Amino acid sequence: QVQLQESGPGLVKPSETLSLTCTVTGGSISSYYWSFIRQPAGKGLEWIGRIYTSGNTNYNPSLTSRVTMSVDTSKNQFSLKLTSVTAADTAVYYCARETGTTGRALDYWGQGTLVTASS
Amino acid sequence: DIQMTQSPSSLSASIGDRVTITCRASQSISSYLSWYQQKPGEAPKLLIYAASSLQSGVPSRFSGSGSGTDFTLTISSLQPEDFATYYCQQSYSTPRTFGQGTKVEIK
Numbered sequence: 007q008v009q010l011q012e013s014g015p016g017l018v019k020p021s022e023t024l025s026l027t028c029t030v031t032g033g034s035i036s037s038y039y040w041s042f043i044r045q046p047a048g049k050g051l052e053w054i055g056r057i058y059t060s061g062n063t064n065y066n067p068s069l070t071s072r073v074t075m076s077v078d079t080s081k082n083q084f085s086l087k088l089t090s091v092t093a094a095d096t097a098v099y100y101c102a103r104e105t106g107t108t109g110r111a112l113d114y115w116g117q118g119t120l121v122t123a124s125s
Numbered sequence: 126d127i128q129m130t131q132s133p134s135s136l137s138a139s140i141g142d143r144v145t146i147t148c149r150a151s152q153s154i155s156s157y158l159s160w161y162q163q164k165p166g167e168a169p170k171l172l173i174y175a176a177s178s179l180q181s182g183v184p185s186r187f188s189g190s191g192s193g194t195d196f197t198l199t200i201s202s203l204q205p206e207d208f209a210t211y212y213c214q215q216s217y218s219t220p221r222t223f224g225q226g227t228k229v230e231i232k
């Protein structure tokens with residue numbers, strides 16, 4: 007059974023960089039797209055971007071100037087960096103797998119991690 | 126970006142009711158439409174992919190239909206564990222986008 011687990015600091019100071027890692031267990035990271043999605047408290051879901059195991063990326067244009075995603079296939083991990091954070095970046099951050107066999111849906115999700123941007 | 130609009134934003138229903146949620150895309154997305162269920166404090170869970178395919182392990186009371194721009198999620202007989210928020214999502218193009226959500230509450 008594939009499982010995803012987000013890890014990283016829960017508190018980031020404004021103007022600093024948010025860094026999260028998603029570790030995939032129970033299956034290979036290869037040959038899939040891996041995504042980050044976030045959700046502010048009481049609000050809806052926002053897609054941040056995705057990375058293929060080749061390193062190919064797609065980002066949300068609303069965040070593209072501040073987002074970088076990377077993948078480490080040897081560790082079965084992928085990562086998110088979001089620079090110059092503000093209070094508006096406070097949210098629960100999820101990682102998820104996108105697969106072509108399910109119509110490019112997000113079939114496995116991490117439990118989510120709350121990141122608060124505050125001094 | 127493709128805009129996804131769900132209706133209603135919330136609804137109240139009773140156990141055993143048939144519930145229908147709609148999702149409209151701002152342009153044709155073929156059948157690249159998924160539905161997710163989210164309960165408080167939990168990650169979203171995939172229910173339906175490719176507009177009408179039931180994800181493994183999801184009860185058959187859930188069904189999806191539609192193609193192009195108009196889609197529907199139906200719960201044939203609402204159960205206590207179905208009270209949650211439901212989201213549609215398009216995977217036709219990037220950026221992927223979600224509907225604003227529909228909260229299903231107990232009447």
